[in-house]
Amino acid sequence: MMIDKNDFQHMALTNGFCLEQFTDFKEFFLSWTALLKKNGDSYLIENDGREGWLILYSENSNGGWNEVEKVISHKFNKDDYLKKC
Secondary structure (H helix, E strand, C coil): CCCCHHHHHHHHHHCCCEEEEEEEECCCCCEEEEEEEECCEEEEEEEECCCCEEEEEEECCCCCEEEEEEEECCCCCHHHHHHHC
């Protein structure tokens, strides 16, 4: 399921996040990534449409990413994505 950038932007703003970047890869199994910021912290959300994973990361002090949570997403609908993110 592809998430709409405008819906994602609304969800981010409603929860006090700034959507820095949203990239969709429709041609690659409906995969997408989102880079968010809140209170000076950065977060990355990656949807791997091929494997059916939604992975949430937080930026660490070295500029790398730590995995926070990984959930199976192949049965998600649009609302499920917005609630989980």
